[in-house]
Amino acid sequence: MTDYDVGYRKPPKSSQFQKGRSGNPKGRPKGTLNLATAFNRALSEKIEVVENGRKRKMTKLEVAVTAMVNRAVKGDAKAMQQMLVLSPLVGLESAPAGQLPETDAMVLKGLLESLHAGELP
Template identity: 45%
Template sequence: MSDQDYAVGYGRPPEQHRFKPGRSGNPKGRPKGSHNFQTLLADELHTRVAVTINGKTVRLTKAELTIRQQVDKAAKGDPRAFGLLIKLMGLGGPQSAAGIGQAGVAADQTELTPEQLSQILLSVARDRLPQDAS
């Protein structure tokens, strides 16, 4: 094909202005090792912090601490925290969904009756309360 047969136009730049073989159209590009949102969030959630639980100082990851706080809020009756907790348990796979089934709720059920909700909250609260020293 000669130079005269080549039609220059939209999507067909002149040959002298095309990218040369082996050269990128974005030479600076994204730097190697730069982090995206998911990586930054995962790094932050794995950071350990010191917290006091039942008079003892323990080091937990921020993810563990967040989950504990959501469970505590749900146990106190916060419906939004409880809904989020149910969704998070569904994301965990069949083992976490089985935990819901043990409390009297089918794993595929999306709406709870008041009796089921109170039963789940009582079982969560029972697990979170300190045991008597008897």
Template identity: 35%
Template sequence: MSDEQLPVPYQVGYGKPPAEHKFQKGRSGNPNGRPKRKKPKPAEVDTGFGRKAAEEFLRREAYRTVTIREGDQVMELPAIQAVFRAMGVAAMKGNRFVQKTLAEMVTKMEADHHATKFELFSTMFDYKHKWDEEIERCRRLGLPEPQPVPHPDDVILDPNTGDVKILGPSTKEQKQRLDHALARRSEAQELVSDYASRYRRTRDASRKARWLEEWHYEQRMFDIINDIVGPRYKAKLQDRSYARGASREGKALDEIRRNKVMRSDYVE
């Protein structure tokens, strides 16, 4: 039916399409039906090894940065720290429930820390004692001496405080880097002695300056590595130069910090 055949005048315009384009009675304007609504997928969370998604969400919320105001000062803190700070303020104002809760939390935290510290001390004490006995047994029998990582001589135990320190490599990767550094230090010692000998023998001023420069460079390599390694691995440099510009024992790292040079540039 055209517009002219309609029983009443029909004006085409907004919301009034031509008659041939209007939906016909009894016939759907969408024969394929309404498309199914897609449900949003839950956000994927990289929970890491041994973590559950809920724990990861809780961790994110706990360490989410929030802004708080204390008097005229505005600061940003992790959410969990802001909670503890609010608890501390409430406790100081006399809230007995918060006082009791906060005291119990701190007491439990300190007890857990003490138990963990005691367990580590006991474990490392047994470890050190076991390997000391094994190394002594091998020495007594003339067998190759084992090199456990960490080495028992690098494990320092303080029975008064319960502190445990490892002044040496504690993993195989660290042991490999240490071996590499010690090999480089041995090379530096050989070159220091060689350049020192050349410097003392030569009469030529230009060559003398060159050998002194090379001598100081290798001496600095030796001192940097020697300053980094633990007490058990330190060595004494032979043929040390005390001329102006030469590095000093125990002070090479200070020079690096002043010049903003990374240790790895020398060790690796």
């Protein structure tokens, strides 16, 4: 008998992987698409748009954002809400956190004084 037994979880030496050779020589395909990659590719595609009578190339993301802003300016409540949600995420806050514009601070100060004086219910 040989010094190596063949059986359960012991394949014959001839069918085992050879030293220095991978069991998966081609490996995982590089650049397989996931949802984020596909989404980014779709949004970064350029399309031709007519703006103010002139043809212009813009990414699909730019077109979508421009359309949303235009709808919000025309008074679309849903578009306004989307803008309010997205603005802080992209860093478009008008005042740094914790600071109020002067007019807002004056209004709040007046309300607090009225509250302390007992003029407000």
